[in-house]
Amino acid sequence: MRRIFRYLVRAIFVLALIAVAVGVWKREEIKRLLAVNSLFSEEKIITNFSGMNAAFLSVDVPRGDGPVAELPKGTEATLTPEVTQWVKDRTITALVVFKDGALVHESYYQGTNADDLRISWSVAKSYLSSLLGVLLDEGAIASIDDPVTKYAPSLKGGAYDGATIRNVLNMASGVTFDEDYLDQTSDINKMGRVLALGGSMDGFAADLSETFAEPGTDWQYVSIDTHIISMIIRGATGREIAPLLSEKVIIPMGLEASPYYLTDGNGVAFVLGGLNLRTRDYARMGQMFLQNGAYNGQQIVPADWVAASTVPSAPTAQGEYGYGYQWWMPKDGREGEFLARGVYGQYIYINRPLGVVIASNAADRKFRDEGVGDYNIEIFRKIAEGL
Template sequence: MRVVLKWIVRALLALIIAAVAIGLWKREEITRLLAVNTLFDENRIVSNFSNMDGAFLHREIPKGDGPTSPLPQGPDMAMPDGYSAWVQDRTVTSMLVLKDGEIVHEAYYQGTSAEDLRISWSVAKSYLSALFGILVDEGAISSLDAPVTDYAPTLKGGAYDGATIRNVLHMSSGITFDEDYLDYDSDINRMGRVLALGGKMDDFAAGLTETFADAGDRWQYTSIDTHVVGMVARGATGRDIPDLMAEKLVGPLGLEQSPLYLTDGVGVAFVLGGLNVTTRDYARFGQMILQNGAWQGQQVVPADWIAASTDASAPTQPGKVGYGYQWWIPVGATEGQFMGRGIYGQYLYIDQKAGVVIVTTAADRHFREDGVNAGNIGMFRRIVDATE
């Protein structure tokens, strides 16, 4: 009996030692996985969204040695009726309004500050679109109708084989991809765990095998399409996205702070939603887009790309929301009204004719409820009207 007990004790000690060793060995991966699983918890979400570098692999995008281009301060505007209640209901963390390039409203909420690097979520897609337009103009991409496999050959034989670059820009690849953030086992959440555990996003994309429609036939919001846009950009240039972004987009804008990208385990940027930027620097980017790609006397993004990418050219349903090349065109929009949009209430809303850029960051856990997005757009339109 004593021999058996000794064996059991030794076995338990060995298991404990092994568990501790594995815990130490995999401590960073476990920490990141726990961060993913608690990222949107009510008591953590605001802080998490301003401190993503503390929980995820990441990489800084150098803002360069050039001088910061200050955003001029204009007269403070009076915000429209219902604004304060809207800020509270939507858990807004920052709001900045530019009118004709001047700051006419800037506010920070929920204990955040102007210096916070704020997660963009899918607003990052619009940044990648702008960078991609530069690469097209430079001739790195032969045609938007070229197959994605011309530049990302690892996708051959998978669900993306046969899709064109235009298809993935439009999110009309036909790829089967479940983007339910509330379902633990959805594709988007599985992808998040790949990111947290240091896996390879390229392998995740190449491993997708199912489609629901022929490429180009139907529009369906599919975030992994944006990763494939990034794969094409990397394949066309032989460079990674943070380096390209630093040289061609971030550097010319004269940002206040260096942004950062979340990355996978081999340093590939999480281009579909991992960009972290200050609110003022989101506004600089938005103002450059409003000015048809021009900034401080330099044509940063080709004007014809701005026009093409913000045109509702994707095969969305008639009368519903429009989509371009990684930009949204809201229902009822007139010419020059479009936006970048991310989960939990991140927006970059642009009205070119009115000369208005609106940046909103938030930690809105009710962002998917019926009427929330329409209500947000309604508020933005009232703010635009209030700037007149």
């Protein structure tokens, strides 16, 4: 009996050593997985959203060494009581407003400040679309009606075989993908764990095999479609997204600080939601699109791409939000009004007729509640109309 006890103690000791060794070996992966599991918790969400690179792999998107683009000051806009209440209700962390290219309002909340590099979530999709438009104009990509497999051959035989670049730009690939952030078993959360554990986003996309519709016939918001755009760009150019976006879009804009992307274990940028910038720099992106792709004294994104991207070309249902090339249009479809938006309350709102750009960041854990998205746009319109 004593011998069995000694063997048992020894076995437990060996298992404990193995557990410690694995813990040390996989320390960073475990840390990132724990960060994913608590990313949106009430007590951590605000801090997390202003410091994503503290827990996840990341890569800089250099702003270059040029001067910061001039940002003139306009007449200060005062927030109405309704807007002030909205800021509180929606857990807004930053609000920046431009009128005719001038800064007319800037405020920060929840202990955050102007220097924070804030997570974009799906606002990042609009940045990637801009890069694709530049590369299309330069001839690196021949046509958006090319099949995605022309530039990303690893997708042959999978769910994306048969889809075109236009289809994925429009979120009309027909690929089955569960986007429910609140369901831990959903595809979007499985993808988050791939990112946290240093797995391959390309491999995750290539392994998708199910479709629900023929490409181009039905619209469904499928975030992995944006990663396919990344695979296309990398296949066409032989370069990674971060240096390309830096060279083609970020450096010409004269931003205040270098953004960064979250990445997978292979250093591939998490393009569908992993870009982090200052809120003033998000607003600069909106101003560039308000000005038809021109900013800081130069044409950065082709004007015809801006025009094509920001009108409803996707097969969305009547009465719902319109969708272009990774940009949104409000349900009532007012001309010259469009937006980039991300989960938990990230927005770049552009109202070209009124000359207004609004960038807002938030940590709104109730962003999916009935009517929240519509009311956010209503607030943006009231701010714009009051200037």
